[in-house]
Amino acid sequence: MRAVLDHIGIAVRDIGEALAFYRDALGLDVEAPEEVASQRVKAHFIPVGGPALELLEATTSDSAVAKFVDKRGPGIHHVTLRVENIRLALAHLKTRGVRLVDDEPRLGAEGALVAFIHPSAAHGVLVELKEKPVEQPDLRVHRLALGDLQLTILYDGPFKLDGGAMFGIVPRALWEKRAHPDDRNRIQLVMRPLLVEAEWGRLLIDCGAGEKLPAKALDMYGFDRSRGLDVALGEAGVEPGSIDAVLATHLHFDHFGGATARVDDRLVPRFPRARYLIRAAEWEDATHTHERNRSSYIADDFVPLQLAGVVDFFGRDQMIRPGVRVVRTGGHTGQHQIVFLESGGKTAVFVADLIPTTAHLPDAWIMGYDLFPMETLTFKKRFIREAIERDYLILFEHDPRIAAGYIREKNGKRFVEPVA
Numbered sequence: 001m002r003a004v005l006d007h008i009g010i011a012v013r014d015i016g017e018a019l020a021f022y023r024d025a026l027g028l029d030v031e032a033p034e035e036v037a038s039q040r041v042k043a044h045f046i047p048v049g050g051p052a053l054e055l056l057e058a059t060t061s062d063s064a065v066a067k068f069v070d071k072r073g074p075g076i077h078h079v080t081l082r083v084e085n086i087r088l089a090l091a092h093l094k095t096r097g098v099r100l101v102d103d104e105p106r107l108g109a110e111g112a113l114v115a116f117i118h119p120s121a122a123h124g125v126l127v128e129l130k131e132k133p134v135e136q137p138d139l140r141v142h143r144l145a146l147g148d149l150q151l152t153i154l155y156d157g158p159f160k161l162d163g164g165a166m167f168g169i170v171p172r173a174l175w176e177k178r179a180h181p182d183d184r185n186r187i188q189l190v191m192r193p194l195l196v197e198a199e200w201g202r203l204l205i206d207c208g209a210g211e212k213l214p215a216k217a218l219d220m221y222g223f224d225r226s227r228g229l230d231v232a233l234g235e236a237g238v239e240p241g242s243i244d245a246v247l248a249t250h251l252h253f254d255h256f257g258g259a260t261a262r263v264d265d266r267l268v269p270r271f272p273r274a275r276y277l278i279r280a281a282e283w284e285d286a287t288h289t290h291e292r293n294r295s296s297y298i299a300d301d302f303v304p305l306q307l308a309g310v311v312d313f314f315g316r317d318q319m320i321r322p323g324v325r326v327v328r329t330g331g332h333t334g335q336h337q338i339v340f341l342e343s344g345g346k347t348a349v350f351v352a353d354l355i356p357t358t359a360h361l362p363d364a365w366i367m368g369y370d371l372f373p374m375e376t377l378t379f380k381k382r383f384i385r386e387a388i389e390r391d392y393l394i395l396f397e398h399d400p401r402i403a404a405g406y407i408r409e410k411n412g413k414r415f416v417e418p419v420a
């Protein structure tokens with residue numbers, strides 16, 4: 001079992017006196033109190049770096065905290081360990097004969113599931129186990145009309161990347177407020193390929209990570225393959241055989257891994273009727289890797305396409321189909337590109353890894369993965385200004401909850417007005 005220290009609970013007799021010490025004398029920030037009805041206490045959390053302190057104020061004279069204070073005076077009441085799956089943890093302890101206070105988890109502060117282990121089992125300490133509520137990523141198909149183009153936002157399941165790597169030079173103290181890291185420091189992301197339909201046919205932009213990832217990668221990146229692109233296409237009523245073309249923003253495995261599939265030990269194009277549209281210079285980079293980009297490019301994702309003769313290479317920014325235009329951004333990879341969708345006087349932009357999530361709106365919030373961050377900065381600054389001024393609808397490929405929205409700015413602060 002993996003467990004990390006979440007907080008230390010301190011039973012207080014007089015919350016006013018306790019605040020006079022912890023807040024006023026020590027100068028710590030005390031969060032607004034939260035009433036935990038099931039335990040008849042008010043919890044006042046005090047962040048102190050990693051784990052927190054929790055001042056416990058009884059709300060009734062028969063609460064366990066009131067009894068504790070009556071009997072032993074104020075002091076350390078419990079230690080809370082956070083686990084990934086509280087039901088598994090309890091089952092694990094039960095099979096080892098550990099005496100529990102709670103056989104079943106109950107609802108604790110911050111909407112978490114909690115359960116207490118009896119102090120007699122933990123050498124005189126009341127130990128609380130806690131499972132943090134997970135924010136579920138939004139995996140739904142969204143349909144949007146843009147002039148003559150029909151846009152269908154698909155999904156290829158959730159995954160997780162290291163929070164530090166996702167925010168580059170930004171300190172965790174700032175980014176963790178916008179993207180909550182798990183116990184392995186990873187933040188929740190999703191993959192959202194985009195289907196564009198018009199009278200000229202069906203074009204898929206990016207195609208997720210696919211089903212070829214080894215077990216080690218599935219674990220390390222927290223992939224859940226039960227909600228992959230096939231499920232999304234099914235939900236959208238689109239046959240893989242009906243896709244005419246698949247366009248790559250770049251060839252990283254979380255964007256183009258789904259381009260090939262393993263069938264009877266052979267790697268074949270995933271979409272049998274499609275042409276695969278790839279920027280020639282990106283192909284060059286992906287097939288001539290170096291230490292800094294090697295783990296992001298997997299040859300099995302794209303080399304089989306060339307062997308099958310289904311790749312159409314192109315060289316520069318251009319109209320790929322009527323209303324679909326690619327623009328090189330560089331920065332993230334040397335040839336990373338975004339896709340402008342223009343019809344009926346409106347513009348939507350599939351921004352791929354230029355602005356991977358809505359947490360990346362500030363100019364300097366640039367991924368540590370980017371090979372040329374100054375190039376990202378230059379392009380991004382100009383692009384976001386343009387997006388605000390011209391009312392571009394932005395399609396966020398990796399945001400766990402907002403698939404599409406407009407970037408707004410008020411009093412120098414940027415935010416997204418979501419539409420999907």
Ligand SMILES: [Zn+2]
Pocket residue numbers: 250252255332353
């Ligand atoms: Zn990438």
Ligand SMILES: [Zn+2]
Pocket residue numbers: 252254255352353356398
């Ligand atoms: Zn990506």
